[in-house]
Amino acid sequence: MSSLEEDSISSNEDIEQRTAAPPLELLPVSDHPPQVQTAPSPLLPEPNGNGRKAGTGRAAPDPRSQSPEIQLFRAATGRYPARPLYQHVIRALQGKTHAAIAPYLEEWCLRGYRLESPGWVTWVAAGKIPPRTNGYNGKPEAPPKLGLNEKLSRSMAALGVKPGQRVDMVEVARRYQERQKGLA
Numbered sequence: 001m002s003s004l005e006e007d008s009i010s011s012n013e014d015i016e017q018r019t020a021a022p023p024l025e026l027l028p029v030s031d032h033p034p035q036v037q038t039a040p041s042p043l044l045p046e047p048n049g050n051g052r053k054a055g056t057g058r059a060a061p062d063p064r065s066q067s068p069e070i071q072l073f074r075a076a077t078g079r080y081p082a083r084p085l086y087q088h089v090i091r092a093l094q095g096k097t098h099a100a101i102a103p104y105l106e107e108w109c110l111r112g113y114r115l116e117s118p119g120w121v122t123w124v125a126a127g128k129i130p131p132r133t134n135g136y137n138g139k140p141e142a143p144p145k146l147g148l149n150e151k152l153s154r155s156m157a158a159l160g161v162k163p164g165q166r167v168d169m170v171e172v173a174r175r176y177q178e179r180q181k182g183l184a
Helices: 003-019 068-077 083-092 098-110 120-126 148-158 169-183
Strands: none
Touching: 068 083, 068 098, 083 120, 098 120
């Protein structure tokens, strides 16, 4: 072994001795985790009587769910209304029958509104279905515009020409002029 190798070995031993970590102390092993005392958090719900924390799992059934009005809503839509709307639904459907609310729900669906949305219940409460609107400014839809054939048919009928009747256009023009003179 050369002196160079001996120097490198001794220097490596010195480095290992200087950088060696102290021996680890083993802690006693326990089957139970340590108990930590913490203050109750205002954000976490308190445990309830059944051993679960309040707010976890299924909510307690609302006794209003068994009311005839809520059951009528469920029979008509196949769903319960949202709980915050129970009082509104109960007031609106008080004393109503399925036959009485059917036209409101049918029109609601025909207009393309969602069945799950309880907006039609406000129609029941008001006792009338509002007129259709064009969806942009709340104005009722304009009556459909007449096509050229419909306008011509109405004008010809006003001149005494029946639908499908063959006429001479000169005769129609003469009748039109006579009518205009009579109106003036």
